[in-house]
Amino acid sequence: MSAGERFYTAIQKLGAHPRPKRLRFYIEHQFLRGIDIVGKRILDVGGGYGLYALYCITHGASEVVVLEPQLAGSRSDTQVMFEALVEAIRPERPIRLVPEVVEEFVATEGGSFDIILMHNSINHINEEACAVLDRDGAARGYYRQFFTHLARLSRSGTQLVVADCARRNVFGDLGLRNPLLPSIEWHKHQSPRLWGQLLEEVGFKIRCIDWTSPNILGKAGRWMLNNAVMAYLTMSHFRLVAEYQGEGKGNVSV
Ligand SMILES: C[S@@+](CC[C@H](N)C(=O)[O-])C[C@H]1O[C@@H](n2cnc3c(N)ncnc32)[C@H](O)[C@@H]1O
Incomplete structure (x- = not known):
């Protein structure tokens, strides 16, 4: 069995994802679509129990x-699942x-990464700052510094792939629970456009912003729902790809 097959078998056996087939569609056709991971050195920031990191290491x-x-510290569920x-x-x-x-990490890490992943972690870096990022200078300063750290781990051409929910969603705006994403606190998220502006301030260039469609709809769903209006009416979940255009460690002032 290849490492790629072992990845999906283990995910199923250990219950690491409720629907491995949909996970495959999500990773290959949405989150990592168009990203060449083969032979690349990858950093997964806020990687949880390593789902996306393990996909990458078993796929080249x-x-x-x-x-x-x-x-x-003490053994958490996250650690137990990662090790298993x-x-x-x-x-x-x-x-x-x-x-x-x-x-x-940035203080000790010598090398640079080809790809940096941030899957549903960007708003968790500092939830309070994220909530007011669109109107608070100190919050902007916090995230600007955080992105400067990412720049220091990058070289010219490093790709940063960020996925998260945006701030505005029809259910959130109406004060209702979104049946597709019932636990999302929309006010703790920000739009991909705002993330893009901050990233461009530290030397990243935005390559694309895509909107996630429900995996159950497959490629047809992607075709129909990959736009801001349909995303607003469904999950408001985006994928942003940016490319670093500076020189990396030592050339970015914090
Ligand atoms: C919602 S989880 C996402 C986990 C995983 N990426 C996924 O999508 O399944 C967000 C993660 O970000 C991590 N995190 C928060 N602040 C961080 C920081 N400053 N540096 C690295 N990770 C951080 C948290 O510990 C948490 O596990």
Whole structure:
């Protein structure tokens, strides 16, 4: 069995995702669509139990580092699941878990990454700051500094792939629970346009912003719903791809 097959088998066996087939569609046709991970050194910021990192290392990445502060200290569910998945999948290439926040990691990390992933983690970096990012200078300063850390881990051409919910959604605006995403607190999110502006301030160039469609609808759903209006009426979940155009570590002032 190939490492890629072992990935999906382990996900199913350990219950790491409720619907592995839809996960495959999501990763291949939405989150990582058009991103060439083969031979790449990848950093997964706020990687949780390593779902996307493990996908990458079993599908051609040369090395993956998972930054996940929740994996520090006592054994959490996140840590137990990460270790169980690694044991079941037995990746052939290195996947390293670093139980730190980016701010600590950037101080010690020497090399640069080809791809940086932030899957549903950008707003968790500082939820309070994120909530007021569109109107508060200090909050903007906080995230600008955070993105500067990402720039320091990048080289010219590094791709940053961010996925998250945007701020505006028809259900949130009407004060209703979104049946597709019932736990989302919309006021703790921001629009991809705002994230893009902040990223451009530190040397990233926005390559594309896509809107996620419900995986159950497959490619037809992507075709019909990949626009801001349909996203607003459904999940308001986006994927933003940016490319770093500066020089990286040592050339970015914090
Ligand atoms: C909602 S989880 C997303 C997990 C995973 N990426 C996924 O989509 O399944 C957000 C994660 O961001 C992590 N996080 C929060 N602040 C961070 C920071 N400063 N540096 C790295 N990770 C951070 C949290 O510990 C949390 O596990």
